[in-house]
Amino acid sequence: MAVKLAEHPIRQALHEEINARPSVPLVAPATVVQLSWLLPREATSERLLEHWMRLRNLPGAVLELDAAAQSLLRWGGLRIKRERHAEFHSYTFYLDGDHDLPAAILSRLPEGWLEASPGEVIAATHVRLRPISDTPPSEFLDAADPFGPALVASKISDGNAWVLSDFQLHEGFIQFIVLDAAMTPKQAGRAVQRLLEIDTYRMLALLAFPVAKEVGAFLGRAEAELAELVAAMSRAASFEDERDILARLTHLAAEIEHSIAASAYRFGAAAAYSALVRQRIAELREIRLAGYSTLQGFMERRFAPAMNTCAAVARRQEELSQRSTRNSQLLRTRVDLELERQNQQLLAQMNRRVKLQLRLQAAVESLSVMAITYYGSQLVHYLAKGFEPWLHIKPELATAVSIPLLAALIALGVRRVHRVVEHEG
Template sequence: MLNEHRLRREIVGEMHLRRWPPITPPMSIVQILRVGPSEGLPPFRGGPAFAAEPGQRHMQGILADGLLFTWERHSEATTLTVFASPDAPLLPEARAWAESAPGEVLRATLIDIESDAAAASARMAQFEVDPAELVCCDFGGGARLSSDFRIKDEGYGRLVVAAGQLGPVDLARAVQSLQELGNYRNMALLGLPVARAVWGKLDAAEEELRAFGRKLDSDEVSDNDLLDSLCAMSLELGTIAADTRYRLSATAAYARLVDERLATLNPVAIPGFASLADFTQRRFYPAIRTCETVVRRQQELAERSAQLTSLLRTRIETRIEDQNAQLLKSLESATQTQLRLQHLVEGFSTVAITYYAVSLLAYLSGGLSLFGVHVEHDLFAALVIVPVFIMLYVYLRRERHRLGAD
């Protein structure tokens, strides 16, 4: 018995989940792409509901005779696809059932699969299509697509596909890739309104940053006020980026998937008609470039704001350092002045202490007469003044040096 990893069967099964059933013309396909939460599908004709298990991303089954369906959950959308022969009696009910599923419809497509180009042209002629907008090309190695990619009155886009020489499995793979291209294209274009909405804000932010740059060269506004304004601007740019990051990042990811599907389909142009590649390049890529430009502008403006803030902070710090240096210099000058005054006071103190010491000694000399020793007071005072002064001066100087060393 193999000791399997708990995710082995899930990740291997993932490689087979998204495959459509084989398509044999003629066939009608209804596919609806929805955004929003969806935990399953409603019941069909009073039968049981098709509930998705927690974490389940794919479901398929049979609605009735000749009616198949597949359901898939993507990161932020779900697709429901119904396969039926054109004359299936329950096809209208199956279509109504698909329309009743939960979620907001982002793309709804009715696909007619015909056996050859003649049948496809006859089918396409039944719809109102402006020839100038008709996209017609070969794709997937032999199938032919015809569509104007417009939403019709019934709320669906119409695609007509001629199977050509493709077998049921290859045809299913090609049409599935075609639908994935369209679905990813619509998901990617969700970022365009977001990009357009913030474009004006980025213009205003860019002009404000230019004004900040000019103010840095003048003294009209204080540095602190400029710094507060720049911080507010940086916060606003950060808020814009946070509000748009998910949607624009998703747009970039979906655009890469569109490129991959387009390369897989390898559309071949038919003279006189626009090809799928032409349609995508002319209408899709300009929108994607707009979104990319918004992302790039956000990054550039954030960098410029950070640079201006850094320059302003550096200037403020330099000024503070200069002020601190001047303050230290003034403190040093005051300290030196105080030291000189202290030395002067010490000199005066030495004189005063000498005076009192000599006076005390003079009084002591007066007491010697009691012991029969006669001392001339004035002479005695004159003799001891200098020694006492020198002794006091040396003592005080030594004590000052000792305290300074401590």
């Protein structure tokens, strides 16, 4: 009885990821040529697919595999594999028989098709897979120039094959010679695939090296400027000096952060590609030949120093950012403390002014009470004088009696007004 279970929407895609890029089985003799293009930012999936469809639509083309990450077709005696990666895409061409020049394969392609590929070539690799029975290793080892480029030679796949290369460009291609002693077709395909990936990932990783040189020059200037600003911090004699130093520190920190933002992706990609190169070399399971460098040894001498430089520059950049931030925070704290001190002084001055204003206001109010009392007493005097025939009270006496009463009433009125204002405030 079939059981229907609710599946995660991307379960199938995740499962197929482990089988996304299978190697192509090979039987010696065979020739493999791979070209990898670094994609421009404006390259779209539609444009890449359009370029691929020009091959798919050729008469006689037979599609063997069609997936998002990798496609494979057979046409005109060639097997053509297309791979799409995050920042590059590649075409790998397989042809039976040993061909010493890549042109033997590339000349079979439709005219103008290679030139129309989006991007710029970053890696070009030529692998010749030959049976060791037809080509003994001594044929290549004895022909190597002792004063020429170093020859890399080792046994791979637990001794079932030999690999040789001088890592020089021949007709624009890095060439590997693989001598098959006892590999199965799948082993041969995996070995060739690893060599192709080693060369491609090596070139992609090295894209960070020019960036590291440029960033290193900037860091030298930035470190000198930071040291100068830190020294100026200890010599700052006034608040204005500290504010000027803080402005320069903030500007320097912004430049460092801009440099990090511009180079972080490239340095991160270099670290990832470098790890893939080391992994692919380890998967070859090399056996050293006396007197010759292995792929691992060659990469440790020629490739690893560049990657170490990139990693060191990336660390140096992060450390400089932390130092500039730390010094900026320290100086900003000093500036903030000075601003707080100035604010406290300003508040103290304002408090003194308010007290003076209150005293002045109290004095004015006292004078106002006296003035109003005076005018009020005059009104009482005139009233008493007018009613004197009927009240029989002397105006002077009435005026004298009214003065304290008027003063008390006016003072109480002023106090009541104060209370109302304070309550509303």
